[in-house]
Amino acid sequence: MGENIVPAVNDVTLSVAAGEFVALLGSSGSGKSTLLNLLAGLDRPTSGGVFAHGRNLAEMDSGELAKHRSQTVGMVFQAFNLLPRMTLEENVELPLRLAEVDRADRPARVHEAVERVRLTARLTHRPTELSGGEQQRASLARALVNRPTILLADEPTGNLDSATGDAIMNLLQEINQTLRMTIVMVTHDRARAERYAQRIFTMGDGKLISDLPNELQHGGATAGPGARP
């Protein structure tokens, strides 16, 4: 029991271009969230490498990984993961505290992020006083506040109803297009992946099954600026 090592992600090679909006599609247990955690620097690969801006995350020490999580990537989770005892404003400010941003600069940065997700009116509310969609938007503002270059979203619409989910997806697309931010989104919702992502990686049993450009995006009118050349 517990002796057998099951590789969650095995023999996967993929690259994402700057400004691209990609979806990691797959069923439960396919290894897509583990892959996202590797990209976030929350987990380390037992072998191989994970490169972000030319630096191998597998060779970083814990301090460098923390810096990567703080300044290079922003994360959005299915469960929102807001701290319940903090207000929306305090939740969004938290990454700035961890990144040691000057106190004087913080209010403007927080307002900028909150305004982008259109939650300015809810600044003083606690997560329990927000709807699911608002919580996810707050989570998105928190991910954006340190102005990362990569946004990692783990099932961002998994806990939301269809309309609210669409609103979040539209917001992600808007961020991708206006900020030219690279977005890697984990989802098991093929329809949404096809509707918003420019490229879709399909995973199964820890392996990459397919890496396809989204024909809908390439042929359609909503093609984003980060589409693969």
Added chain:
Amino acid sequence: MKLGDLTELAARNLREAILRNSLTTLGIGVGVASLVAMLSLGVGLQELANTRLTHSGLFDAVMVMSKSSMRGFNGPPANEPPDATPPRRLDEDARVELTKLPNVVEVYPEVRFPTEIQFEGKPFTTTAAGVPDSAKADGSYEGMKGSYFSGPDADEAILQIELAKQLSPLTDSLIGKELVLRYAERQALPAEPGATDEGGESSGFSVIPRELKLKIIGIVETEPAAGFGGFGRGRLLIPLKIAQTLKIAQPTDMREMLRGANGKVTYDSLTVRVKSPAGVQAVEDSIKKMGFGTFSILDATKNLRQVFIVFDSLLGIFGSLALTVASLGIINTLVMAILERRREIGILKALGAADWDVRLLFLTEAGAMGLVGGGLGVLLGWLIGRALTLATNAYLARQNLPPVDVSSVPLWLVGMAILFSFCVSLLAGIYPASRAAKLNPVEALRYE
């Protein structure tokens, strides 16, 4: 993370589980309180002993005698050949010279004489002694009935309780009444041709009975000791200045006359009061160089300090036991906090918190509990000390004894207790903080 942010987050976390953290902090407070109470008792008793001993005049005093009147003490050993030069006389010139020595507060002679007093027509035999004015400041008369001398040359008397009881069973009623002091005054004889020295002064004297009215102004319960058998042995205490102006005939007068004292006042002994016991050795050495014999108690205070160091250490060990138990409370509280805040730690790490940030956050929480608990403990310990003093004084009052302060919380004890509490709390926080820092963020985020 910056210190300000760290402190804010730690304070927020502590407020979040306010009951548990308050109980833990109270536990630390009780631990520190027991330590402070024990040590304050040790310090208080040490201060009490030091004060009493200082008031005794034994440790900051040097007794000075002419070598001619010394047998033993610091005089020349018996087997040494006698000094060819005549011993220096302990007279007024010598007293003035002694007063000028560095660190010397005052130099006073021992004026004590047998006398008869008349009170309400009845005679009483007793011993009178001159008290230097400085005795008021050194606390020898704390808790006395009535008041101290109104001035150094006031015709007033303070009675020792035993004498007061002889005069009247209602000792309190004696205060304000008058008594008559009868004494023998030494009066120089007119110079006879051929019997005078170079100065033309007489070397003989006659003894004349005199009387002096004194007002009783106070009664001392315990016998004030000052110096080596000084005025403490007197039952009737009068200002030293008055005692000196009376020119009381002393037993040594006859000897000094035969030795040719030129009519000058000579003293059997002088007591030299030094600023502090630490300066006694240097003053004693200087006096010896002047050609006088000396006597002082030097090492007794050192031994006393050693005894109290051992005593304080034992009290400190017993007091620390409670703090050790309290530190286990900190470990328990923080380990529980890790379990409760597992997901939060995962979120912090996902947002960019380094292991060091998480470790510091938990250590700050432990340190804050230590600081607050330390402050609380000092306050509680001080209160316990006050309660002990009150209880002791209630008992002493029943025994008709003056009150004492058995506990003392000096500033160094306050600082040390809070620092100790802070350090112990940090030590207790190391294990939980390391555990929190090592949490795998992915597993922590999955935790429900």
